[in-house]
Amino acid sequence: MKFSSQGQEIQQNTRTRQCLTSLTSLTSLTVKKQGKLCITEGGTGEVNTEHEVRQIETFSWNPNRPETSIRDKPIRTVLTKGVAGIGKTFLTQKFTLDWTEDKTNQDIQFMFPFPFRELNSLKDKKFSLVGLIHHFFTEIKEAGICNFKKFKVVFIFDSLDECRLPLNFHITEILTDVTESTSVDVLLTNLISGQLLPSAHIWITTRPAAANQIPAEYIDMVTEIRGFTDPQKKEYFRKRLRDKEEANTIISHIKTSRSLHIMCHIPIFCLITATVLESVLKTKQAGGKLPKTLTEMYIHFLVVQTKVKNIKYDGGAETDPLWSPESRKMIEALGKLAFEQMHKGNLIFYETDLTECGINVREASVYSGVFTQIFKEEKGLYQEKVYCFVHLSVQEFLAALNVHLTFTNSGINLLEEEETDSVQTDESSVRQFYQSAVNKALKSPNGHLELFLRFLLGLSMPSNQDLLQGLLTQTGISSQINQEAVKYIKERMNGALSPEKSMNLLHCLNELNDDSVVKEVQHQLSSGHLSKVNLSPAQWSALVFILLSSEAGVDEFDLRKYSASEEALLQLLPVVKALFISKVWKVHCYSCLSRLSGCNLKERSCEALSSILSSQSSRLRELDMSNNYLQDSGVKLLCVGLGSPHCVLETLRLADSLLSGCQITGTGFTSLATALRSNPSYLKELDLSYNHPGNSGMKLLSALKEDPHVKLVILW
Known part of the structure; x- marks a missing residue:
């Protein structure tokens, strides 16, 4: 049979199938084609409250972060996260193609891809699971296949962030019969939760902001696509441009702009960058000055695409005026659509969305045909047309x-x-x-x-x-x-x-061409006087910007170098997160992590570090908070992270060589004991020297040492 995925038909064998169970292949493909893949287990993780570009900025900070191999264990449901344009849909399509060509996952008999943009059109209709499959895959219906329990079946639900169905996992009817009809949203929630066809494998892709729509208990594994690494960016530009000198010029140029460097982790932005810079280098626009800000880059991209339209579609000449009335009308209409749908949070548009913005389907087809690198029209399995901009950032521009x-x-x-x-x-x-x-x-x-x-x-x-x-x-x-x-x-x-x-x-x-704050901090940093200066909040942000922009990165984080204070730790939290979450720390790197001792840290620091310990991506192995005034209340906050199943801390030091201690008493010891019993797998060394456990605290610690589930080896 044939089915269409993003306008590209893929020939199927006699079995309707696609791939997923070999997750080792998932790692290999993602690293090879789309950059690093970070694997975590146990749920969808925290709710993201920041723009995706900020998330990419965090990922980009450590270019040499190691990959985490996927463990070979039985799984049912996998959720793959990644920002817009990073390659999630491409990944599912590549696996589809490999599977249909008998290259991988041949133990799977049936594979059914259901993009959410397709399922949205069925919002007001009712189907059984068998009916839904037959609706999209007529060959299955013609073959009379209705029982899938004896087969290995994989469902791919692509782009959860595009879903307009009311997925409610908390209040929904229970469905176990694959032939019973219900609304599509109820059908999906029962399939994903395992009530319906529990033998099936599920693969869901999504942007990070929408990941929390699926409760953590229904996800066995979370994978994350983080885009091109720095070497892959270079490889892309060298393959894209035949002129090696031009390619090297572009590679050098994007390193000079933090904004461009961050965005180039997204494959499609590399295409935009290459298109623009190649054109500017050849035409010597703006006196040969290459765009350094995002606004400049996207303006040049719009100009290049408009020139292509004028020459290729309108038969114009290079010297003709750029903005004809027709081109102006197109851009104004697309701009209105972009703003109104951005306001609603939509990246995919249907005919009704276009109508609301005064665009009819014929006009939309013309726009997608002319501005092919800006706006596109797609047909899916159900043959309903959907529209979108080539990337979220293009819509925002x-x-x-x-x-x-x-x-x-x-x-x-x-x-x-x-x-x-x-x-x-x-x-x-x-x-x-x-x-x-x-x-x-x-x-x-x-x-x-x-x-x-x-x-x-x-x-x-x-x-x-x-x-x-x-x-x-x-x-x-x-x-x-x-x-x-x-x-x-x-x-x-x-x-x-x-x-x-x-x-x-x-x-x-930076977009307003002002870098005065950054230069002020760079001067203080180079002079070695930074720790003696009271930085303003704006200057703290500039310091974070400088540290995260450093091509060499930060191999050792010494808080006292900047300021031995809680304010400094909280202001530099993005750097701390990048260090402790983006990088795998080894046990012998203790000196890198001991620089939080004696920094006047209190409760707020404990709360901040606790969030890092409990992060799905946390790789913090050692933490020394000795010689700080934590008290029981601070330790209690720290233990929230210590007791998290995601915490991999192996050494924790809360001692004080000055005999005053961290002021931890029996109450704090109780919190530590509770945390270690909640997550007994990692912590091996605990230093509580010069604190005041009392009899109750000593009994709790002694009991921990005797508990066979607790891995604690050294206790001070």
Whole structure:
């Protein structure tokens, strides 16, 4: 039989099948084709409250992180996470192709791929599991196959983040009969939870933000695709560009821009970068100056694609005006669609979504046919057309362009909660427009406006407006307005913001061509006086930016080098997370982890470090918090992480050579004992010297030493 996946038909053998059970192959393919794969077990993990680019930034910090092999054990359900455009769908398609060509997983008799974008169209219909399979795979129906219990069956549910079905695993009817009809959402929840056809294997792919829709107890293993490593980026550009000198120029250039370097972990952004830089190098646009910010890169990409349209589709010449009325109409329509669907959280659009934005299906087909590298039309198994931008960042750029165009043309601020009449865009209203955009992005609980804000601020730069001359009207924004925006952002950075939000504002300053804060901290760092200076919150963010941008990385984290204080630890938490979560620490690296001792750490530090210990990706083996004023309350918070099944800590030091101790009494010892019984597998050495356990504490520790399940070997 044949089925279509992202518009590409794949010839099936007589058995309808695809792949998954050999998860070792999953690791191999992902590393070879799509970069590093981090494997964790036991559930979907924490809820992400940051933009995906921030997650990529965390992954990119340690380019030499080792891979974790997948253990050979029986599993039923696997969830593969990865940010938009990282290669999740490609991975399922590649396995489909390998399986159909008899290259792998030949012990699987049936494999059924069900992209959520296809299942969305069945929202108001009822099916049995057998009926659903027969609906999509007519050859199975014609063969009269209705009993799948005696076969090895794999279901692939691709792109959970695109699901518009109300998946409710807590309040749902129980379904065990594969021939009983029900709504598609109930059918899926029972299949995933194992109530229906428990012998089947399930593979789900999703963006991280949607992973928590599946309860952890229904997931046996979580895998994560993290994109291209630095060597793979180089390999991509050298294969993509025939001119070796051009390829080397591009590779060197992306290293000079933190924003570009981060985004190039996404394969499709490498394509965008190569397309733009190759064009700029050949045409010597902007005096040969290569784009260094994200806004510049996406503006150039839009210009390149518009030129292709004008020459390839409209029969124009290279010297013709870039922005024809038709091209302007297309970009404006796509910008409106991008903004309205971004506001709703949608990456995939259906005919009804297009209609709401004033685009009919014929126009959408034209747009996808002309701007093929920006907007695409796809047909799935059910043959219903769906539409999407080639990547989330392209949608966010066009959304920002739409908001900018609307404001400059009519004075209407689309970011306002209530619709306003058009107003004159004087300096006061322009100033308010950008300040409200910053505030709106900072209030976003999941950081979904962060990249959008970078683009919007970048579009305010006169140099970027020059690149889009003919599409954008000159706003008359003075350099004073831009400087006021810079000043306002710095004020917000010095307020009460999380390190992640402050870091994004630092990227916003970069889009406004301001690197003053970074240079200030670089000067203090190079002079060796940083620990003697009281840094502002903005400067702390700059320090994080510098440390994470260091190509050499940080092999030893010594908190006292920056400031022996709890504030320093909390401000540098993104660096600490990158060190302790992204890298596998070995036992002999004790010196790297002992530099938290004697730093005036208290409860808040314990809570922060506890979250690292309990992270699915935690690789922290040794932790020394000696000579700090933790007390029982701090130890109790630390033990939340210590007792987590994800904690792999082997050595914990809470001692004090100054005889004052960490002030841990029997209450704290009780917390430690409880944590060790919850997670007895790893901790081998515990140093509690010069604390005050009392008789009750001593009895608890003695009992731990005798417990055969607890691995504790050395107890001080």
